[in-house]
Amino acid sequence: DIVLTQSPGTLSLSPGERATLSCRASQNIGHSALAWYQQKPGQAPRLLIYGAFTRATGIPDTFSGSGSGTDFTLTISRLEPEDFAVYYCQQYIDPPLTFGGGTKVEIK
Amino acid sequence: EVQLLESGGGLVQPRGSLRLSCSVSGFTFSNYAMNWVRQAPGKGLEWVSGISTDGTTSSVDSVRGRFTTSRDNSKSTLYLKMDSLRADDTAIYYCARVPTGGRYYYMDVWGKGTTVTVSS
Numbered sequence: 001d002i003v004l005t006q007s008p009g010t011l012s013l014s015p016g017e018r019a020t021l022s023c024r025a026s027q028n029i030g031h032s033a034l035a036w037y038q039q040k041p042g043q044a045p046r047l048l049i050y051g052a053f054t055r056a057t058g059i060p061d062t063f064s065g066s067g068s069g070t071d072f073t074l075t076i077s078r079l080e081p082e083d084f085a086v087y088y089c090q091q092y093i094d095p096p097l098t099f100g101g102g103t104k105v106e107i108k
Numbered sequence: 109e110v111q112l113l114e115s116g117g118g119l120v121q122p123r124g125s126l127r128l129s130c131s132v133s134g135f136t137f138s139n140y141a142m143n144w145v146r147q148a149p150g151k152g153l154e155w156v157s158g159i160s161t162d163g164t165t166s167s168v169d170s171v172r173g174r175f176t177t178s179r180d181n182s183k184s185t186l187y188l189k190m191d192s193l194r195a196d197d198t199a200i201y202y203c204a205r206v207p208t209g210g211r212y213y214y215m216d217v218w219g220k221g222t223t224v225t226v227s228s
Contacts, residue, residue: 035214037153044202044218045145045153056216088153095212096168097143097155 002027002091004100012108019076021103023067023089031068033093039102040085048087049074079105110134110217112203117222124193124226130186130203130219137184141206143215144177144188146199146224156201157188158211166211171197193226200224 003026013019023034034052037045047056049065052072062077076083084107089100116128130142143158157167157177165177176189186203200223204215 039153044220045204045215046218047214047216050214050216090153090214092213095166097158097212099153099155102152 001096002094002098004089004098006100006103010104012106013079014108015079015081017079019079019105021074021087023072023100025070028069029091029093033091034072035090036065036074037088038085112219114203114219114222117224119225120193121228122226125191128188128201132184138181141209141211142186143204145202145204148199160211161209195226198226
């Protein structure tokens with residue numbers, strides 16, 4: 001199974017700051033088989049990014065994805081109050097589908 | 109509006125059974141693969157199983173042989189039959205839509221989840 005390792009585990013930042021989240025895969029997952037999700041407490045995950053860099057419908061352009069191979073990044077250019085949440089990456093190049101352990105973005 | 113609504117969760121004893129349902133609306137159910145994803149208390153996300161538009165299913169090793177995924181396109185409903193439940197199956201179970209006919213993909217719409225607690 002492909003293992004996804006997210007870092008850091010927790011990111012403490014202030015509104016308006018830039019957040020950079022990392023997702024590293026144990027195997028090469030190509031150019032695009034990676035998605036990012038946002039989850040707030042008590043809510044279901046929400047799709048943010050698919051194909052490594054394509055924003056889902058309704059996702060603001062403050063969110064961007066990049067990377068290929070084994071190293072992927074989610075960047076939030078300016079944190080809004082509603083962006084403080086847990087973020088997960090997910091690979092879909094090879095079954096079983098697997099998720100990273102998550103990065104919590106908290107208010108500093 | 110696209111909606112997914114899970115039901116059927118609850119408290120069950122170890123080695124018991126439960127059937128979850130996911131009723132969908134706002135899109136043509138038969139055109140989409142569907143997945144089940146779970147989240148244990150305070151933990152991350154884990155893909156449980158999926159079903160393609162042609163009815164082909166697959167699941168994670170830890171539930172294979174115990175959980176069965178099925179769909180009824182006439183009722184726009186996805187099911188997860190869970191047998192031989194264990195304490196480590198305790199989780200919120202989400203159904204999620206896959207924006208293609210194949211189940212190994214990302215998931216673009218999620219339900220709110222239903223909670224399964226396995227305990228004596």
